[in-house]
Amino acid sequence: MKNAIYLATSHDCAANLAGEAYMLTLEYDHILFLWVNDPCIVIGRYQNPFSECNLKNMEEHNVQLVRRQSGGGAVYHDRGNLCFTLIGNKETNTKEENFSLVLKALANLGLHCELSGRNDILLDGKKISGNAFQTTATKFCHHGTLLVSSDLSVMSNYLTPSSTKLASKAVRSVASRVGNLKEGREDITNEMVETSLIEAFNAAYGKxxxxxxxxxxxxxxQANYRRFGDLSVILEKTPQFTHFFTHRFDWGEASLHLQVEKGLISEVRMFTDALDTSIVDRAVGILKGVPYNHAVLAELARTCEQADLVSLLSHVVSLL
Structure with a gap:
């Protein structure tokens, strides 16, 4: 068999996912790809980042947003998380075979983990690995995370969306109780897990x-990078959704519905008991066609000279 093992030197998640997409085109029977990323949030192919992430916190702390081509939920990556990819023939390779390889590698490190029904791997009941899958015309791609020593304390800063009410048909993530492999073996490192995965791969498919x-x-x-890591492309791929809220302002109560398509506010509907009914047309005029973006809407609120619209815009900004 013609096999390959690749170890990434880049820590840019979008570049690594673009590299993985390139590997799907290579003529190998089996590929093992190991990669580690700088802090980022990776969302599934059909997810809405506005309902999965706190984009404002991510921007402030330089946490990259990346969209993968496989399904599944949103996950946090940092240097304490080892990613693995197993690529094989579509007709013969299975996720069961791949999971067996990963579980064997962990067992060889004294970590006796188990597979859960949601394609997660658990250690003492905590999720230490999430997995997702992609199939091409000829290849089956199985990639997953292995939380080795990730900073789990910051995950909620980026994976907890704001209080904005969103209605969307996008796939939502399922919350899980997560842990690190370090909880099962204090001296464990990414390099130890990499070595064990490589040894398990060699045992299964040859040195x-x-x-x-x-x-x-x-x-x-490089030609594929924007598909995974360009924020404008990611937002364009976001399923259509509606942001809505009801709030009482000094000038009256208002219910605002913003329809968002490809990252832009495409439709504005407003219901209010305000005495100045012109606010509805003015709200539509200032918001329609504007990027659904914290910085852009904050700038609108800052430069607007109409007090009632300033309070409305400022409330929208506070929810993002």
């Missing part, structure tokens, strides 16, 4: 040389 790879430098991957 294979490990190749270091910089996905950010591969022309085929």
């Amino acid at each position: 294979t040389e490990v190749t270091a790879i910089d996905c950010a430098a591969i022309p085929e991957a």
Whole structure:
């Protein structure tokens, strides 16, 4: 069999996902790809980042937003999280075979984990690995996370959306009780897990040389980068949704419904008991066609000279 093992030198998640997409085009029977990312939130192919993430906190702390091509929920990555990808023939490779390889690698480190019904791997009842899948015409791609020593204390800062009411047909994440492999073995490192996965891969498919790879430098991957890591492309791919709220202002009560498509406010509907009924047309005029973006809407609120609209815009901003 013709196999490959790649170890990423890049820590840019979008570049690594673009590299993974490139590997799906290579003529190998089996590929193991190991990669570690700088802080980022990775959302599934059909997810709405506005309802999954706190984009304001992410922007303030330079946490990258990335959209993968597989399904599943939103996850937090940092340098304490080891990502693995197993690529095989669509007709013969199965997730059961892949899970067996990963569980064997963990067991060889003295970590006796189990598979849950949601395609998660658990250690003492805590999720230490989430997994997602993608199929092409010829390949089956299984990628997952392994929380080794991730900073779990900051996850809620980025994976907890604001109080904005959102109505969307996008796929929602399911909350899980998470933990680190370090809780089962204090001295564990990413390198130890990498070595064990490589040994399990070699035992299953034959000895294979490990190749270091910089996905950010591969022309085929560079050409694909925007699909995974360009914020404007990610927002364009976000399913249509509605942001709505009801709030009492000094000038009256208002219910505002904003329909968002491809990251832009495409429709504005407002219901109010305000004495000045012109506020409805003025709200539509200032909001329609504007990017659904914290910074843009904050700037609108700052520069607007109409007091009632300023309070309305400021409330919208506070919910993002």
